[in-house]
Amino acid sequence: MTSNTPPDSDPYTAFREELRQFAEQHCPPELKAIVRSNQKVTRNEYRIWQEKLFARGWGAPNWPVEHGGTGWDLQQRYLFEEITAQADCPPQYHHGLGHIGPVIMHFGTEAQKARFLPRILDGSEWWCQGYSEPGAGSDLASLKTSAVRDGDDYVVNGQKVWTSHAQEADMMYTLVRTSSEGRKQAGISLLLIPMSTPGIEVRPIPTIDHWHHVNEVFLHEVRVPCANLVGTEGEGWKCAKFLLDRERLSPSTVPRLARLADQVAELLRARRGSNEASPSQHVLLERLYLAQAGVMGAREMLLSAIQEEMQGTLAASKSSALKLFCSELSQQLIGIAFDIAGPQYAARLVATVTDDAGDTELQRELVHTYLFYRSRTIAGGTSEVQKNVIARDLFGA
Amino acid sequence: MPFHASPMFPGDLYDTTLRVAAAAPVTETFQAQEPSGTWSQFLALGWQAVLVAEAHGGAGASLGDVAAIAEAAGRHALAMPLVARCAVVPALLGQLARQPAAAELLRALAAGDASVCPVLEADPAAMRCRTEGEVVVLDGCLQGADLTEPATHFVFVARDQAGGDVLMLARRDALPGCALTWLGADARQTADIAVAGVELPAACVLARGDAVQAAVGYAQAVGALMVSAQAVGAIGAMIEQTIDYLGAREQFGVALATFQALRHRVVEMYVAYENVRGMVRQLVLALEARGIEALRDVSLAKLCLSATARQVAESAIQLHGGIGMSRELPAARLAMHALSCSLQWGDRFFHLDRLAADSVLH
Secondary structure, eight states: OOTTOOOSSOTTHHHHHHHHHHHHHHSOHHHHHHHHTTOOOOHHHHHHHHHHHHHHTOSBTTSOGGGTBOOOOHHHHHHHHHHHHHTTOOOOOHIIIIIIHHHHHHHOOHHHHHHHHHHHHTTOSOEEEEOOBTTBSSSGGGOOOEEEEETTEEEEEEEEESOTTGGGOSEEEEEEESOOSSSGGGGEEEEEEETTSTTEEEEEOOOTTOOOOOEEEEEEEEEEEGGGEESSTTOHHHHHHHHHHHHTTOTTHHHHHHHHHHHHHHHHHHHHTTOTTOHHHHHHHHHHHHHHHHHHHHHHHHHHHHHHHHHTOOOHHHHHHHHHHHHHHHHHHHHHHHHHHHHHHGGGSSOSSOSOTTOOOHHHHHHHHHHHGGGGGTTTSOHHHHHHHHHHHHHTO | OOOOOOOSSOSHHHHHHHHHHHTOOOOOSOOTTSOOHHHHHHHHHTGGGTTSOGGGTSOOOOHHHHHHHHHHHHHTTOOSOHHIIIIIHHHHHHHTTTSHHHHHHHHHHHTTSOOEEEEOSSOGGGEEEEEETTEEEEEEEEEEEEOSSOOSEEEEEEEETTSOEEEEEEEGGGSOOOSEEEEOTTSOEEEEEEEEEEEEEGGGEEEETHHHHHHHHHHHHHHHHHHHHHHHHHHHHHHHHHHHHHHHOEETTEEGGGOHHHHHHHHHHHHHHHHHHHHHHHHHHHHHHHGGGGHHHHHHHHHHHHHHHHHHHHHHHHHHGGGGGOTTSHHHHHHHHHHHHHHTTSOHHHHHHHHHHSOTTO
8 A cells, every 4th residue: 555655855956056046147137036026028029038048958847858858857848947937937938938949840851950050049039920920719620721733832811810029030940731622621731931031020918918919920922932831731730739738738837827827816815905804805815825735736747747748548538637727727817917917007007198118017017918818718729629629528429 | 438437446345335325215304313234234244343553453554545435425326324333433533543542442343342423613612511520511512423324323522611622422321312403415414412411421521622633633634535436436426427427418410429519518527527636545555655645635625625525516416407406316316415525524614724823824
């Protein structure tokens, strides 16, 4: 009766300390201040941190060693995310490391691996994701942006929308239609398109959070070398699904939620003052406790999902459940913050005339974040789509 | 393949308990004079000894092993006092084992010769005690003693004249018979025992003052966590049975499982289940490793589990429609069981108050 006994001592003590010291010494204070105050993190901050990690050999905790990964086990990967989140280091930029990198490793040519992977690793090249279109949101496979073969190039025409980071990206991995025959999924291909190619226009979409996050991307007669096709023509849907499955398993999600829960707890403590026993304080406290418990459960859900993914036994319902749960939990947490900060700061979201240009007031950023987080249950598959995916697994049909 | 819940702590203990529990009949009368066949099997299997240290004749196993038993029992809504007698009592007496009375009793319950009913959730003020020379005199009432299966001893908290708490041990036959007996919503059988001027030897006192809170606090956390494991078992089984029912039942010419509104409600049950399952599994290991440092997390988990048990129980009844109201339906009994688990060893408000009182926010 010993199988259910926890390990006696923590074999990761030295590793934790190493991470703590690195986060302490190598993440610039101005970066931490941005993360701590919940301001939007842009390419510049992501890049600075990625360069530091790369220099230390920690550029890609989730990649295999042969491509420059760390070779860490699951526990180490999680500790890395946990400790860097606690120290207010920025997260790593996900589109390269988490999304297209693994796709290129799995489906790409040797030339593509050699051309693209090193620049993701050192943070010198920036990626965005050309997926959604005006007529293809949840029903992504009905996308219409076309790629027609012309000599050694594809000629791409169409429009992408909700493209995050397009304004600061060098490359866009793009789902295009190379055939209208057969099932709509079968005619889709994945192209790697340099954003500097003539014929690409990026227009920002003004969003409710007042942050510049998403864009429309127009593609007019854009010539892309055939060498930039990932996998074979018509294999794009397979790549996209491979990518989406990984997108839902980002190990940084839960530690970032834990950090947000800590911040909300701090906010609640600051609010309390003389009103310790007020009914409103109790209502907020119970919501906070339930969210903290949720973070605890989510951590275990994530670790077991990553474990199953590494063993190749992960069911779609598990990664979807994780995405569904964490996105809703992030909204619950930021909802508490909004209830605290809202009355004063919702009306002061954007400073139009101000004597303090460097104002980074936490509460105001929390209102931005509250509004931004509405997208958590929409992007990467809406909660309703996740529920359909999970139900298919649960009901076996 | 439709959903099938996977155990948090798989192994022999889980499998054996599941097999015995599956064959257990449902009883709905107060008949705590003789042990049921199912309980006798558990005693013979040594389930009371699992958590008792080897030095006291037990198996010296881990909380994960008891959690395996609790989860399996929960899948069949077993109304037996498994958590109380196989987890809470060993956890409580184990802390007091330097006292001969506690050590002796641990040995007896590990051997299956004794079964100790803990009454730790009642208001201590309901039982008053005063020391007179070599004896302690009791007046008051032991409220809510779980006698679904017979007990040889009670362990309970009384209040002395100075207002201090006293943890006491009494043989069952040293106290009078039941004043009132009850059948609970989940078929558990409890009794109130009225006591007037009963004299017990002073050796019955196991702890006084702050030592009572320390010992009972940890035992209570073990109870809260194990009853949560039981609820996880019940919730998993409820989801399976609800899915089966929706697949089998046809209305409007199609299976209910084809309606998106119903499917999405099941998904909500499932996602909540995965979360509490992960929480409880992780905490069972943490409580074993970190002891009382993990008590705050246990309260967080029980608070959350109470909400989830309620949500899943109510959804399971609703999704079964009319038949969900029938006591003959296993899913309905599971719903009652999960609700009951959510209330035992500290309900939602108990844990909320405790979190707010010793909060990290201070």
